[in-house]
Amino acid sequence: MGEASNGVGGVDNTFRKKFDREEYLQRARERQEKEAEGQGKSKARGPPVQRKPLKQRDYHVDLESRLGKTQVVTPVAPLSQQAGYYCSVCECVVKDSANYLDHINGKKHQRALGMSMRVERASLEQVQQRFESLKKRKDPGSFSEQDFDERILKQQLEEEERKRERREKKKEKKREKTVEEEPEEDPDVAALMGFGGFRTSKK
Numbered sequence: 573m574g575e576a577s578n579g580v581g582g583v584d585n586t587f588r589k590k591f592d593r594e595e596y597l598q599r600a601r602e603r604q605e606k607e608a609e610g611q612g613k614s615k616a617r618g619p620p621v622q623r624k625p626l627k628q629r630d631y632h633v634d635l636e637s638r639l640g641k642t643q644v645v646t647p648v649a650p651l652s653q654q655a656g657y658y659c660s661v662c663e664c665v666v667k668d669s670a671n672y673l674d675h676i677n678g679k680k681h682q683r684a685l686g687m688s689m690r691v692e693r694a695s696l697e698q699v700q701q702r703f704e705s706l707k708k709r710k711d712p713g714s715f716s717e718q719d720f721d722e723r724i725l726k727q728q729l730e731e732e733e734r735k736r737e738r739r740e741k742k743k744e745k746k747r748e749k750t751v752e753e754e755p756e757e758d759p760d761v762a763a764l765m766g767f768g769g770f771r772t773s774k775k
């Protein structure tokens with residue numbers, strides 16, 4: 573306001589931003605360089621992405637944990653809490669177990685996990701090793717079955733121990749009861765009835 577009100581020779585409108593040619597040329601060059609760099613990178617990565625071959629699942633597929641349970645389902649709930657099987661990798665819900673298995677074995681899901689649908693060709697050694705490990709598993713004297721027997725034995729022993737403890741507790745309770753009841757009977761009456769001898773023998 574100040575300049576305009578006391579300006580005798582009018583408003584100075586000759587001011588213009590000087591176009592610094594050199595500066596903008598420099599900026600343009602930098603931008604071009606950056607773009608060229610980015611293109612180079614994307615070309616190096618290449619469109620045909622090398623995915624890993626298909627490999628065996630190393631986790632248990634949980635299909636039964638929610639079987640027979642009741643759950644309130646609302647359409648506004650997060651996907652993972654909606655009716656059906658939720659895939660956290662693809663963030664989708666599949667309606668039943670068969671379709672869920674199809675999904676996690678399917679191309680889209682495997683691709684999301686970084687695997688192609690190609691299976692690695694096994695070498696002769698790998699096949700032989702596999703046979704060996706399967707044979708060991710079937711062997712009756714194997715570790716796993718021994719382990720199983722031991723576990724059963726341990727469980728039986730624990731069960732017996734528990735039963736014994738329960739019996740002892742019952743006995744103790746009975747003893748406590750009789751101890752509590754005894755003072756209630758009149759010693760004189762007991763003596764009259766000839767029960768005095770019983771009590772002393774008990775104690």
Ligand SMILES: [Zn+2]
Pocket residue numbers: 659660661662663675676680681684
């Ligand atoms: Zn999936």
